[in-house]
Amino acid sequence: MTKLSRQAHSGTGTWRDGLVVKFMVGKQGVVYRISPWVILGVCLLLGAGARLLASNQHSREQALKVRIAELEDEKRQAHTFLQRKEREKKQALALAQMRSEELWEELRARDQQMDQIWKVVGKHPASSHSKTRRSLSSSRSRTHPLVLKRRYLELQKALHGDDGEMKQLRTAAISYHKEQVRQAKLALWNTQPTLWPCEGYFSSPFGYRVHPVLGYARFHSGCDIAAGTGTPIYATGAGRITNADYLGGYGLAITIDHGNGLSTLYGHCSAVCVKNGDYVRKGQMVANVGSTGMSTGPHCHYEVHQNGAQIDPAPFMQHRR
Ligand SMILES: [Zn+2]
Structure with a gap:
């Protein structure tokens, strides 16, 4: 068994003697003297160590505080980011909904x-x-x-x-x-007067000629189709009858208004079978060939008027009935 005891010199000893430590190992005593410089050095070392430990602890605390602050900041940033994303999502949804409604309205308008x-x-x-x-x-x-x-x-x-x-x-x-x-x-x-007015032969064209009755050169305002008395005369185009009676030198005459500024005249008739104001179809019989008025023999004097002016009927006479 080891007994440890410490005994400081007193009386005549000074601090320079240091610390005397006496150990009892078994029955023999072992004495150690520790120099005061060693004690001082140990004390200084212990003090420095304690200060270093305290300093390290403080540094760690500071670092932790900084890290906590950083984490708090990151948390705030994440929260802000999420809020912004949520807002953007809502805006995108609202936009998509609005565009859908626009498309729907567009579709409905097109359907209408x-x-x-x-x-x-x-x-x-x-x-x-x-x-x-x-x-x-x-x-x-x-x-x-x-x-x-x-x-x-x-x-x-x-x-x-x-x-x-x-x-x-x-x-x-x-x-x-x-x-x-x-x-x-x-x-x-x-309504276009494209038919021949009656069966027969083309006996006299439109233009200047020696008049068969008067005997001198005179403008012929239409063309003549020679045919036997009583030969049917047809409306060369559909239209409204504007004359079905005697008309000066034309004798018994028919005039038809075809619209679009065109009208036709059929002169020297022996009889008419329509009356003023009647609407006639293209090819409908309207009169009979005769020799009434200023005429030397039975024929149909046929005129075409465009906006009131007499023009050559020949180009219009494309078809026989
Ligand atoms: Zn004539």
């Missing part, structure tokens, strides 16, 4: 236009677009991004894609246009 065109060209198809549009109808409650995206794509497809009805409408519009042109041409042909 198409309906109006269908009313003109007729033959509205059995599968009306109003049925197919039901799934795309306006709904402001659709806020889920995926639902919004699907609706947006469907709207775009309906608006810009060829959904069949547009093809049908285009075909119908072209047919309608062709029919309109055909009818217009027919109407024009009907």
Whole structure:
């Protein structure tokens, strides 16, 4: 058993003697004397160590504080970033919703236009677009991004894609246009005086000639078709009768207004079978060949007037009835 004891010299000893330590190992005593410089040195070392430890502790605390501050800052930045992203998301959704509504309105306007065109060209198809549009109808409650995206794509497809009805409408519009042109041409042909006024032979042209009755050169305001008395005279184009009576040197005469500034005159008739104001078809019988008025024999004196002026009828006489 080891017994440790410490005994300082006293009495005659000074601080320079230092510290005397006596150990008992077994029955023998061992004495150590520790120099005061060593003690001082140990004390100084311990003090320096304590100060170093304290300093390290302070540095660590400071570093931790800085790190905590940094983390707090990062947290704030992340929060701000998330808030901004949330705002952007809401804005994007609102924008998508607004664009969808615009497309929907555009689609509806186009459908209305198409309906109006269908009313003109007729033959509205059995599968009306109003049925197919039901799934795309306006709904402001659709806020889920995926639902919004699907609706947006469907709207775009309906608006810009060829959904069949547009093809049908285009075909119908072209047919309608062709029919309109055909009818217009027919109407024009009907009113144009393109027929011969009667059967017979062309005996005298339009222009200056020696008058058969007067015997001197005189302007012939029409052309003559020689034919037997009673030969039917036909309206050379559809129009309204503006004269069916005696008319000076023309004798018994018919005049027809064909519209578009054109009118015709049929002179020297023996009889008329229409009256003033009647509407006659192209090729309809209106009178009979005769020799009334200033005439030397039975013939039809035929005139064409354009805006009141007498013009050569020959270019108009394209067809015999
Ligand atoms: Zn004549």
